[in-house]
Amino acid sequence: MSLVNFTTREITCKIVYYGPGRSGKTCNLQYIYGCVPEDRRGRMVSLATQTDRTLFFDFLPLELGSISGFTTRFQLYTVPGQVYYNATRKLVLQGADGVVFVADSQARQLDENVESLQNLQANLLEKGVDVRTVPLVLQYNKQDLPADLILTPAELDDALNFRGVPSFPANALGGEGVFETLKGVSELVLRRLSEEAPP
């Protein structure tokens, strides 16, 4: 649940970038880190293998600015996408206020996307959380690859977006769609803070 400090008027939210291996989760954070002014972000912490694959998580604190008089901070995390790191994925996922599912648009990666989305659902359920209650957006990354290698956003929506959540085409390496994705998940997360808690 988002942390609200009424004394200092600060809100802190945890956003987790989830998805299959090499879909571009770390790339999203690296792009954000690179284009956000230094005074609006903290240090990016990456626990990676020697070959730069995410081993545990990447972590990037961001200061969004003032929303309704509250200084709003987002803590962005990525999970390791590789199948055999599921235990660490579960740990990073705990306490997430919102999730960005980064799908790889390549047609040959469709099964990995479906498997990872099912894995997200299973890991949330294990923590007693119904995926339908979590603010979630989908990002269809690598849309810059040749058209014959990738699925279109509409095709990916058909295959992955059965909940009809906001989805964003992206090329995280070049930055396209990164901002829109963050904006999309921010809106969903903050929307919850503008509503009454369920009884």
Added chain:
Amino acid sequence: MTSTRVVEPWLRQPLERFVTEAGARLTLIMTPAGQVLAQHGFTRAVDVMAAAALGSAIVSSTREIAALIGEVGFRALNHQGVHHGIFLAEMDSPRGRLLALVVYGSDSLVGLVRLFFEDLVRDLGEACPPEKPRKPVIAADFERELNQSLASLFGR
């Protein structure tokens, strides 16, 4: 210079007392998700948010290793360096499971930290008021401010 930041006022007194009695340089109280509820001590020397994220990851992964070998859990762990040590521990509170990350220097000892940590757990339990139902925190029409904030963040 020492500083204190707390999300809720009831955390302040037990935390300040603990840091003084245990001779700690810095103590963070955080959620299992790594969000800092309270901090007291020499915070300028440490990137607090990164330390909390890493500390909660250590506690979480240690807990999972404990489960793998059939242990209920390891309540605390300690790493001693040349100039500083860290003490990481879980505690049950009326608000659920919380974590503490204590940084101490050569002017304290892990035994002292452990000793007063028990008092901290008790004091927090006694000080914690019942949780109130959450009310709307931000205005319903927050989108314009969010869009402006994000646009300035990304230089658009």
